[in-house]
Amino acid sequence: MDSDSDDELVLHTLLFPAQDMIHARGESSHREKKHRKWINRDREAAHELLVHDYFASDSLYNLSKFEESFQLYRDTYLRHPTKSDVEQLYVAHQVKHGFSGMLGSIDYTHWEWANCPNVWRGQFMQGDHGVPTVILEAVVSQYLWFWHAFFGMVGSSNDLNVLQASPLFNNILQGKAPDMSYVLNGNEYKYEYYLADGIYLEHATFVKSYSFSTDEKRKLFKLAQESARKDMEQAYGALNKSDI
Incomplete structure (x- = not known):
């Protein structure tokens, strides 16, 4: 085998894995773009979820506790x-x-x-x-x-x-x-x-x-x-x- 053929074989051996990697990344990028999950912009649903979490019985912002605190404050200060x-x-x-x-x-x-x-x-x-x-x-x-x-x-x-x-x-x-x-x-x-x-x-x-x-x-x-x-x-x- 002549030197030119040897050089081409070495170059091909080095480049082949790189080509496979580039090809794989391209397909992966294409799949990500194709199957990307967009943020749900349903504001009404988001509002209902927030209200549910806020007033849930096990929430840190328990409505009954808030009402009790406000009732105490109102009866003590905000009154005739x-x-x-x-x-x-x-x-x-x-x-x-x-x-x-x-x-x-x-x-x-x-x-x-x-x-x-x-x-x-x-x-x-x-x-x-x-x-x-x-x-x-x-x-x-x-x-x-x-x-x-x-x-x-x-x-x-x-x-x-x-x-x-x-x-x-x-x-x-x-x-x-x-x-x-x-x-x-x-x-x-x-x-x-x-x-x-x-x-x-x-x-x-x-x-x-x-x-x-x-x-x-x-x-x-x-x-x-x-x-x-x-x-x-x-x-x-x-x-x-x-x-x-």
Whole structure:
């Protein structure tokens, strides 16, 4: 056998296994493409499966456990105050601030609405705020307890606009409020009251500070009222820090 034939034989011997491998890979790739299993895009079926897994009796997210936890939270915090709650507030405010019959301080604050649509920006902006805001009205007692919260008024509103739309006095007007009258210095008062700033109306349910203190009694009252209203500042400060 000549040298050229020997060289061809060696080359053929080396290339033959490689050709078989390439051929096999080609067939394998073809089969994979031909028989590929696509992801099921049936969203309705996927939703039913998720709901079934979520609420299954052996699921970590057991619905009954969730309902029990929420029921406990709602009964403890998300509820209308009882007569016992009000009586405890009377005592606490009397001890801490020296005010009898006081439920808390009322005020409102602005929350920035970063994603406010441009078409609504005008009605959600106020002169002293350079951004659109939504208003939260609240009555706060000591220890960050929110007696009342009303959220959603447009930022261009003021205290009186918010108060007019607020459900704060609905229970009183509808005769559903518990009788929480109290006696102070021999005088009986039918309704409890809130500490407020000067813009609020002259109602029996609002106690405002004196604009000008002309004697020692009024000066002392002014200091006590403004000190008690710091409960409101503390509560709003806590909300702002929590980024709610």
